[in-house]
Amino acid sequence: MTGNGDKRATLVVGGTGKTGRRVAERLRARDLPVLVGSRSGAPPFDWDDPGTWAPALRGADSVYVTYYPDLAFPGAAAAIRDFSRLAVQSGARRLVLLSGRGEPEAQAAERELRESGAEWTILRAAFFFQNFSEHFLLGPVLDGEIAMPAGDVAEPFVDAEDVADVAVAALTDDRHIGEVYELTGPRLLTFADAAAEIGEAAGRDIAYVPVSPEEYAAALAEHMPADEARLLTDLFASVLDGRNAHLSDGVRRALGRPPRDFADFAPDTAATGVWEA
DSSP states (O other): OTOOOOOOEEEEEETHHHHHHHHHHHHHHHOOOOEHHHHHHHHSTTTGGGGGGGHTTTTEEEEOOOOOOOOTTTTHHHHHHHHHHHHHTTTTOOOEEETTTTHHHHOOOOOOOHHHHSSSEEEEOBBBBBGGGSTTTHHHHHTTTTEETTTTOOOOOOOOHHHHHHHHHHHHHHGGGGGGGOOOOOOOEEHHHHHHHHHHTSSOEEEEEEEOOHHHHHHTTSOOOHHHHHHHHHHHHHTTTTTTTTHHHHHHHSSSSSSHHHHHHHHHTTTTEEEEE
16 A cells, blocks of 8 residues: 555455456455455355354454445445454554445445444445456356346446446545545446446347336346345346446546447457357
């Protein structure tokens, strides 16, 4: 960190996840020590087992905090409260929290982290580009049909690479202390727009199918517990109701450059072959 000559480690909670993995890679590239907080880590980290938190925090001067499954889920704010206070007691002086845009429940977790006594930065991110290539929407893309309870609402999708760049800046530079950054891409796209741009880049027909929350929850319940499916559906239905259909300047404020465009992400990602059926 700025003005700090030692090289105590950064704990990256969710260090194998979409943004955590990228944050860890960037810190290592700068020859900064990294502790990976994950269920498969050594020692392991599990949000559902508070007994794993203190061993994972040992030696950490800063923490990148991502919460699983989502800050909007019941119990998240209490977990962030307990973890952030334990982190400060353990010697971590800086906490950077990945949050979401337009989520009142997530903002309750943000307040708990801000009140921990740590130096803090909040990152409120839009939907990631990489949800289409690395996560729950990859399968639908490969199947040629993306179904979401989003109607024709536009979303300012953001690149997880940009989120990771902002996170590393916040972890290592004092000027980001106390900042709340809303992170979006440079333009609004509907899911139909995103499907069309992916299809064009991949040379395939990919359709977007708007579905009702009830239809979406039923489809999710085939792959996860019904209560978790309902919570995820309620989250998507709320944040995709138009409240987030506007751009923010967080990437530029934090990094001094514009965010990456989906028009660059789609062809670059298609070239890796991940969208080949």
